[in-house]
Amino acid sequence: MRALMLNCTLKPSPAVSNTQALADVVVKSLKEKGVDTEVVRVVDRHVPPGVDTDLGDGDEWPRIHELLLDSDILIIATPTWLGQPSSVAKLVLERMDAMISETKDDGTYAAYNKVAGVVVTGNEDGAHHVIAEVAGALVDIGFTIPGQAWTYWNMGPGPGPSYTETDHRHEWSEKTGRTMAANLFAAATALRANPLPPAS
Amino acid sequence: MRALMLNCTLKPSPAVSNTQALADVVVKSLKEKGVDTEVVRVVDRHVPPGVDTDLGDGDEWPRIHELLLDSDILIIATPTWLGQPSSVAKLVLERMDAMISETKDDGTYAAYNKVAGVVVTGNEDGAHHVIAEVAGALVDIGFTIPGQAWTYWNMGPGPGPSYTETDHRHEWSEKTGRTMAANLFAAATALRANPLPPAS
Amino acid sequence: MRALMLNCTLKPSPAVSNTQALADVVVKSLKEKGVDTEVVRVVDRHVPPGVDTDLGDGDEWPRIHELLLDSDILIIATPTWLGQPSSVAKLVLERMDAMISETKDDGTYAAYNKVAGVVVTGNEDGAHHVIAEVAGALVDIGFTIPGQAWTYWNMGPGPGPSYTETDHRHEWSEKTGRTMAANLFAAATALRANPLPPAS
Amino acid sequence: MRALMLNCTLKPSPAVSNTQALADVVVKSLKEKGVDTEVVRVVDRHVPPGVDTDLGDGDEWPRIHELLLDSDILIIATPTWLGQPSSVAKLVLERMDAMISETKDDGTYAAYNKVAGVVVTGNEDGAHHVIAEVAGALVDIGFTIPGQAWTYWNMGPGPGPSYTETDHRHEWSEKTGRTMAANLFAAATALRANPLPPAS
Numbered sequence: 001m002r003a004l005m006l007n008c009t010l011k012p013s014p015a016v017s018n019t020q021a022l023a024d025v026v027v028k029s030l031k032e033k034g035v036d037t038e039v040v041r042v043v044d045r046h047v048p049p050g051v052d053t054d055l056g057d058g059d060e061w062p063r064i065h066e067l068l069l070d071s072d073i074l075i076i077a078t079p080t081w082l083g084q085p086s087s088v089a090k091l092v093l094e095r096m097d098a099m100i101s102e103t104k105d106d107g108t109y110a111a112y113n114k115v116a117g118v119v120v121t122g123n124e125d126g127a128h129h130v131i132a133e134v135a136g137a138l139v140d141i142g143f144t145i146p147g148q149a150w151t152y153w154n155m156g157p158g159p160g161p162s163y164t165e166t167d168h169r170h171e172w173s174e175k176t177g178r179t180m181a182a183n184l185f186a187a188a189t190a191l192r193a194n195p196l197p198p199a200s
Numbered sequence: 201m202r203a204l205m206l207n208c209t210l211k212p213s214p215a216v217s218n219t220q221a222l223a224d225v226v227v228k229s230l231k232e233k234g235v236d237t238e239v240v241r242v243v244d245r246h247v248p249p250g251v252d253t254d255l256g257d258g259d260e261w262p263r264i265h266e267l268l269l270d271s272d273i274l275i276i277a278t279p280t281w282l283g284q285p286s287s288v289a290k291l292v293l294e295r296m297d298a299m300i301s302e303t304k305d306d307g308t309y310a311a312y313n314k315v316a317g318v319v320v321t322g323n324e325d326g327a328h329h330v331i332a333e334v335a336g337a338l339v340d341i342g343f344t345i346p347g348q349a350w351t352y353w354n355m356g357p358g359p360g361p362s363y364t365e366t367d368h369r370h371e372w373s374e375k376t377g378r379t380m381a382a383n384l385f386a387a388a389t390a391l392r393a394n395p396l397p398p399a400s
Numbered sequence: 401m402r403a404l405m406l407n408c409t410l411k412p413s414p415a416v417s418n419t420q421a422l423a424d425v426v427v428k429s430l431k432e433k434g435v436d437t438e439v440v441r442v443v444d445r446h447v448p449p450g451v452d453t454d455l456g457d458g459d460e461w462p463r464i465h466e467l468l469l470d471s472d473i474l475i476i477a478t479p480t481w482l483g484q485p486s487s488v489a490k491l492v493l494e495r496m497d498a499m500i501s502e503t504k505d506d507g508t509y510a511a512y513n514k515v516a517g518v519v520v521t522g523n524e525d526g527a528h529h530v531i532a533e534v535a536g537a538l539v540d541i542g543f544t545i546p547g548q549a550w551t552y553w554n555m556g557p558g559p560g561p562s563y564t565e566t567d568h569r570h571e572w573s574e575k576t577g578r579t580m581a582a583n584l585f586a587a588a589t590a591l592r593a594n595p596l597p598p599a600s
Numbered sequence: 601m602r603a604l605m606l607n608c609t610l611k612p613s614p615a616v617s618n619t620q621a622l623a624d625v626v627v628k629s630l631k632e633k634g635v636d637t638e639v640v641r642v643v644d645r646h647v648p649p650g651v652d653t654d655l656g657d658g659d660e661w662p663r664i665h666e667l668l669l670d671s672d673i674l675i676i677a678t679p680t681w682l683g684q685p686s687s688v689a690k691l692v693l694e695r696m697d698a699m700i701s702e703t704k705d706d707g708t709y710a711a712y713n714k715v716a717g718v719v720v721t722g723n724e725d726g727a728h729h730v731i732a733e734v735a736g737a738l739v740d741i742g743f744t745i746p747g748q749a750w751t752y753w754n755m756g757p758g759p760g761p762s763y764t765e766t767d768h769r770h771e772w773s774e775k776t777g778r779t780m781a782a783n784l785f786a787a788a789t790a791l792r793a794n795p796l797p798p799a800s
Contacts, residue, residue, distance in 0.1 A: 010649040010694065049610040049643060049687050081697060082737040083528025087649050087690035094610065094681045112347050125554060128340065128483025129529030135339055136332025137682040142347035144387060145339050147312050147396060154525060157553045158572040172558040179399045187344060190394035196347060196386045199379045210449040210494065249410040249443060249487050281494045282537040283728025287449050290487035294410065297481060325754060328683025329729030337482040354725060357753045358772040372758040512747050528740065536732025539745050544787060545735070547712050547742035547796060579799045587744060590794035596747060596786045599779045 001188060003030050003037040003073035005119075006064070008089035010079065012043050018163040022153055023077040023119045025174045029181030035073065040064055042088050051097045061095050068096070072188040073115055074143060076134050080122025080154060085130045093137045100141055107198030111142035113191045117149035117184050119177065121163045127152035144196075146187035151177035201388060203230050203237040203273035205319075206264070208289035210279065212243050218363035222353055223277040223319045225374045229381030235273065240264055242288050251297045261295050268296070272388040273315055274343060276334050280322025280354060285330045293337045300341055307398030311342030313391045317349030317384050319377065321363045327352030344396075346387035351377035401588060403430050403437040403473035405519075406464070408489035410479065412443050418563040422553055423477040423519045425574045429581030435473065440464055442488050451497045461495050468496070472588040473515055474543060476534050480522025480554060485530045493537040500541055507598030511542035513591045517549030517584050519577065521563045527552035544596075546587035551577035601788060603630050603637040603673035605719075606664070608689035610679065612643050618763040622753055623677040623719045625774045629781030635673065640664055642688050651697045661695050668696070672788040673715055674743060676734050680722025680754060685730045693737040700741055707798030711742030713791045717749035717784050719777065721763045727752035744796075746787035751777035 005027060009017040023039070030037045045060040054062045068074065078089040102110035116138045120127040131150045139145060153163050153173040161168075205227060209217040223239070230237045245260040254262045268274065278289040302310035316338045320327040331350045339345060353363050353373040361368075405427060409417040423439070430437045445460040454462045468474065478489040502510040516538045520527040531550045539545060553563050553573040561568075605627060609617040623639070630637045645660040654662045668674065678689040702710035716738045720727040731750045739745060753763050753773040761768075 090687035132336025145345045147342035190390040194390035287490035532736025542747035545745045590790040594790035
């Protein structure tokens with residue numbers, strides 16, 4: 001089984017990504033279950049905005065798109081800005097928009113029988129909405145969102161520390177992240193054995 | 201297999217519910233697959249606001265809560281007001297909030313291994329957000345949202361006709377509703393055979 | 401100048417409303433500026449769901465609607481459930497939907513030249529979205545939302561204490577609440593002197 | 601009086617921007633009122649993601665930031681993708697995040713006493729949410745959103761034509777756009793005469 005995690009931080013490497021710090025808990029948990037898990041920090045690649053799979057001119061999305069098609073599990077990991085998903089997360093979702101009209105050999109849409117989850121960090125409130133916004137777009141494209149396939153961290157009220165700057169209740173976010181990994185794995189297993197049918 | 205549909209129209213019976221008119225396509229499709237499907241028009245029952253399962257004083261939620269626990273599939277059908285789910289839909293989600301701390305005999309949370317979908321009608325734009333908002337709350341509670349487990353209808357721009365006042369593109373909404381029913385049924389079947397584990 | 405605050409807690413009196421506790425900071429601030437401020441705890445009144453101004457049968461919305469028409473400033477104060485505004489807040493916004501087609505003597509829509517703000521508390525993350533959701537509906541109806549006309553409180557991550565159970569960073573939420581009151585007062589003053597025109 | 605419109609289409613020039621086609625109605629209306637209005641098609645500039653005003657390395661945001669500071673009126677014009685604002689719109693809002701900690705000579709925050717509105721087009725449902733999402737972020741930063749300072753166009757249900765491919769109800773979107781321009785102009789005038797105070 002394969003998983004792809006798209007880290008949608010705004011900060012190119014080698015800057016510390018708080019989002020990756022929490023996401024690593026989910027990655028570790030998936031690997032322990034034998035899931036071959038790859039992480040792509042999207043902002044390090046050349047991915048222009050658009051709604052086609054290949055925009056040419058050095059576009060690196062086609063390679064990510066291939067990884068996506070080869071994966072059973074997708075995780076969008078994103079920081080929270082203005083209470084919303086990052087622009088990089090939205091960019092990634094837009095590029096996936098093309099998958100709505102792509103079909104697989106069995107006649108199902110490209111995202112059918114793939115499961116997806118969301119990891120959110122922030123230095124301010126917003127995680128519930130970020131999860132709903134990303135999950136809503138993924139369900140639109142055809143991904144299945146297992147119950148509690150998310151984890152998040154922020155504290156407040158108002159602007160507060162970043163995830164790596166404090167240990168405050170990391171244990172809650174980490175435990176929730178392990179549940180997320182277990183639910184993604186179980187739901188992907190379930191859909192592999194009993195898949196959604198081709199749209200008639 | 202059992203399904204429960206909560207029609208969250210603001211209008212008590214016997215007024216025509218546009219939402220029910222589209223929802224009926226999904227109900228018919230589920231019944232054709234042998235799913236025992238019950239529809240509750242919530243506004244016809246006495247369901248006060250709150251976040252407990254039984255608020256006493258003639259509260260009719262406990263009966264709906266029982267139907268919910270007995271169902272494999274939940275469908276929230278809601279009109280669109282101000283581009284958002286109806287207050288009745290939000291009321292229902294709040295009452296389900298108590299399920300976050302309820303567990304089943306196998307140790308899983310009350311909503312685990314149940315799948316859910318959303319039917320939306322409106323006389324104005326808003327369906328995508330209504331789906332994301334309802335699905336986000338349901339995933340928070342522990343339901344699984346299968347890919348494309350939704351259908352909607354509205355036309356615009358600006359205020360337009362209600363669903364039952366025109367035939368404009370009903371075929372798209374109905375076809376999408378049949379896909380929704382197929383995906384709910386398939387995902388419920390998949391999770392019954394290979395369930396999500398109890399949270400550790 | 402007059403203000404109306406609608407407290408949209410789910411809990412009828414005399415239960416403690418955490419939302420009111422933070423909202424009181426804004427009320428006090430408005431009163432200090434000479435604004436005649438009334439608070440209505442909506443759940444204590446008989447307000448059925450719908451989109452008309454008077455639903456008959458003991459409907460108490462018409463009295464609230466009158467207070468609304470007499471006010472220069474509206475404040476929606478709401479708890480956060482599942483990362484979203486309360487069902488009572490949504491109920492109130494739906495009842496205000498009728499104002500879209502009501503006009504005043506000067507030909508402007510009922511909500512024109514009224515300003516509005518949002519107070520949010522919660523025992524979990526969600527405030528930014530609650531503010532956007534409520535403000536979005538109010539702008540749709542025709543209210544003006546002054547810059548930073550909001551305050552909120554919650555801490556996390558995950559479920560945490562209620563507002564009245566801790567003092568954690570109350571000072572931030574209170575200071576932000578005083579700014580909110582100042583901005584509502586200033587914007588209402590500005591629009592009284594230089595109003596929005598009737599829609600042509 | 602000055603206005604800045606940021607067109608957040610995903611498509612670089614010279615591709616046709618449906619969003620610009622509707623936005624032009626608002627621009628024309630503002631110009632008729634004597635407002636000096638500039639349009640920037642953001643995707644044509646080099647604007648990397650981030651939350652600082654100047655990211656160096658050829659970053660063209662600082663020039664847009666200057667235009668913003670010089671403007672009384674800001675308009676975000678965006679297409680709808682997956683029922684949400686474009687990634688370019690989100691990018692722009694993130695870059696404006698820095699304005700939260702910038703103050704003007706009079707001690708007010710950078711966005712205080714500026715008004716903002718939203719123009720939305722799409723080939724599918726989503727406009728109400730796009731408006732709420734963008735307005736929510738702008739109010740967070742400190743902009744004032746006048747009543748009905750928005751217009752939109754899409755038709756459905758399901759994927760439909762783009763704005764420039766049909767004339768269907770353009771008159772509603774155009775009339776609403778002219779109201780939007782009138783309300784932005786009136787509210788900017790009002791706040792110039794009676795400004796929001798510095799935060800104390």
